[in-house]
Amino acid sequence: MSGIPARGPDRRTTVAPRPRRGPLLQQFGFARERLTDRLAGPVMDSGTWRLSHLSELLALRADHTDGSHSLPRDDYAVAGDAATAIAAFDAAATAWRTALLGVDDPALDTVGHSTYPHGSDPEDPFIDIVWWVNQELLHHGAEIALLRDLYRARQR
Template identity: 70%
Template sequence: MTVPGRLAPLLDQYDFGCTRLVQRLGGPLLDSGNGLEVPVPTLTDAEYRWEPAAGMWSVRRRADGVLGEGATVLVGAGEWGRDAAPVHPVPPPFTTLAWRLSHLAEMLALRADHTVGAHRLTRDDHVTPGDAVGALAAFEAAAQAWREALLAVPDEATLDRIGHSQYPNGSDPEDRFLDTVWWVNQEILHHGAEIALLRDLYRERGRWSAVPG
């Protein structure tokens, strides 16, 4: 399949960002960026839902209720949900690794559906796993679904089509599809970097008390 010229570099960037994020979470090795492979610890359920600060937004059992500061509902389907509110607080809440990974998986799955699918999925349909293995699998499946939506772009003209994606939780219906593709990439890259930092902080959490001052 021929990928439209302007889409090709963004697809390459998307593949890089998703692969790097999956490696950062699942290992066992990660390319350090200079050709060296470094070991990656297995993501445990404890780290997946780790809350280093009070009031964080996270993924929670529905039986436990909404606990994030300013959150009013747990979105999603199934036993677990993700802290949310009709209007996102300002400043934004501090979110756990679980929240960020769930957000990415939901965004990718719903955008794929509202681009090349049935245009029916909502946040209430998306199942958020409460465990690390399930969450990583959900992200990989959603990432593949969005990639298939990109590969389905038939020609350059589609990239300039307003509302080719009808994803309802963003500005997609008013945006050129190329701008939507760019936006999704920056979501992967910036949340991937945040997740990587949370992994570093979790690994070093036992040393914090030893830092002077």
């Protein structure tokens, strides 16, 4: 088995390939496919839409973690303006934080702790779901900031 060169100045040592690489490559394939689909589909590049997407993600996952476990995605109202989107995001982020504050260490390792049906929640340890939500917040938050900065630069 060939190894991967170790990091650092002494690259003569090697480490074995990581078995967790497979799922990461699958995630990359999924992300690439979603991006390709989005590029071919209708344009939804507003900060309001992205903030609504994050609000939906947080509100539904909070409900399916520490709520009624029944809030459907189709009933979530997408905000039509920035003020409504910001208020919805604030409420959803508060609900998600409350759900996380109620989680102990054993729950983090529990498969299916979140019952959100439109993700991998029922099949994955809760800590993986929290990681995924954090990644969504980071990348969509960065996109929102970029759109805001581009809009401001255009106004000058």
